[in-house]
Ligand SMILES: Cc1ncc(C[n+]2csc(CCOP(=O)(O)OP(=O)(O)O)c2C)c(N)n1
């Protein structure tokens with residue numbers, strides 16, 4: 001083996017560079033409205049009446065906001081140690097005894113390490129376990145060991161499993177009681193720490209299984225999930241300056257997909273459909289929507305994807321990486337503008 | 349091969365004498381005493397920690413003595429040729445301890461000192477979580493914890509197939525012992541009688557959610573490894589003499605068994621006000637505290 005096995009040469013010395021750990025506890029930008037630990041607070045609150053709710057974690061209570069629940073209900077909190085597989089098996093056991101476990105870890109470790117345990121001990125039996133995972137997609141700069149760029153691709157193949165990807169603190173708070181009320185296993189992608197607030201401004205209410213049009217526009221429709229909806233709304237606003245009207249359809253439930261809403265919105269004539277997701281271009285919301293449209297003979301004016309490339313991503317500061325891989329608001333705005341510009345040019 | 353092979357070559361003791369040009373000491377100056385190596389590793393780690401302002405600083409200070417003995421007493425390697433076939437392999441299973449290993453690799457002359465300022469910054473070769481594809485001297489990509497020891501098993505088998513006398517050192521943590529995969533690997537190594545494997549556990553009694561002993565009872569750790577067929581050494585991981593003796597016994601042991609050196613360490617070691625911090629898995633050090641930290645470290649430096 002030679003040196004060119006390394007990804008990059010030794011860097012030239014430079015002044016200040018962005019650091020990886022700077023945004024470790026929050027995805028929020030400096031001026032953004034946020035709310036702390038929405039999942040932990042919502043679960044602790046719900047558990048006051050739902051005495052069947054228990055919390056289990058694999059040495060990541062503090063890093064998934066489950067510590068808030070643990071402080072409020074210590075007798076219903078089980079620290080399983082850094083052992084994701086037994087945490088999932090034990091959650092299955094608790095569910096068999098009538099409890100409703102919320103099991104937390106990072107998305108990489110649930111999807112990659114504990115997959116078989118979730119599939120066989122939980123999903124095949126359709127047990128009421130809610131697997132709630134921080135650091136979905138590209139929400140840490142630590143590199144591939146912590147970047148769950150393919151968690152949805154992995155979990156979409158699992159029968160019985162409901163998958164949700166909430167956008168902000170407002171939606172997480174509403175999703176917690178909704179997934180607790182749902183019968184069957186759920187995988188929820190979690191934003192932790194100081195979580196941005198956005199959808200409250202639109203009078204939005206989360207409904208499990210429902211996609212919702214947050215904003216309308218005749219030139220293009222962005223179909224998005226997770227925090228990419230927040231960015232899609234920002235991009236749509238920015239594109240008004242270019243006299244482009246871009247709609248945003250928020251799809252927090254990745255599985256089962258709200259087919260009716262997607263077909264209705266994507267089927268409107270003359271609009272480009274762009275699916276935007278914090279996930280690999282392989283196997284996520286984009287491919288799910290594409291497959292649905294093809295199966296249903298619905299042909300939008302054009303179809304594009306904003307997603308992470310099919311590769312192990314770099315380590316670095318989050319803003320740098322979001323820009324590099326095209327999921328920052330600015331990168332997204334540029335691409336949508338270019339795509340719409342190309343189409344307009346081709347049409348004349 | 350099916351099942352343990354008594355026919356696998358044992359690690360020959362006479363092969364352990366470093367051939368010409370091989371082995372420690374690496375970086376600046378020969379005959380540098382181990383306590384000075386440990387001091388410089390800590391100093392490098394503090395400088396990297398300051399770049400981020402936070403991070404796995406307490407771990408690096410705690411494990412510095414273990415790394416000093418590994419890189420400047422026990423292991424054979426060529427600083428200018430990190431992939432030299434005859435080297436002992438050092439696997440960092442705990443990717444977040446990269447700051448500590450970079451500090452040692454710099455002291456060993458495997459990494460240049462002027463990259464310290466790039467630790468965990470954009471386009472650096474020194475990411476916060478250690479990865480083989482970024483850094484010379486970083487043998488594996490750790491970070492998804494519980495994977496290193498299994499890789500070590502395979503490398504030990506491979507080295508035996510190649511009739512190599514190299515050892516594989518694998519550094520993992522008390523928190524990692526929660527993972528089932530560690531015990532699968534431990535059973536495998538015992539079953540294969542891998543006498544070219546030296547496990548090192550940093551028992552700092554800390555993991556992400558708090559003190560390891562409170563998170564999950566992993567003790568008695570030595571008895572567990574013994575039961576899995578390992579030779580066990582347990583030492584104060586901040587006592588250089590004790591570490592040297594333990595590593596020597598582990599390397600020289602004639603019995604065909606994997607060996608483990610369980611190191612009880614103190615997080616933040618060498619900087620008393622950091623030692624005293626309680627929540628130190630991911631330590632935040634205020635900007636004005638860094639000079640105090642350096643001064644405290646220098647005050648403890650032996651002549
Ligand atoms: C498989 C896996 N699960 C969870 C994590 C998240 N995590 C990172 S460090 C850590 C604590 C591990 O214990 P230890 O190495 O003893 O912690 P330290 O001594 O550094 O405080 C955890 C749970 C991980 N990196 N890998």
Ligand SMILES: [Mg+2]
Pocket residue numbers: 521522523550551552553554555560
């Ligand atoms: Mg530890």
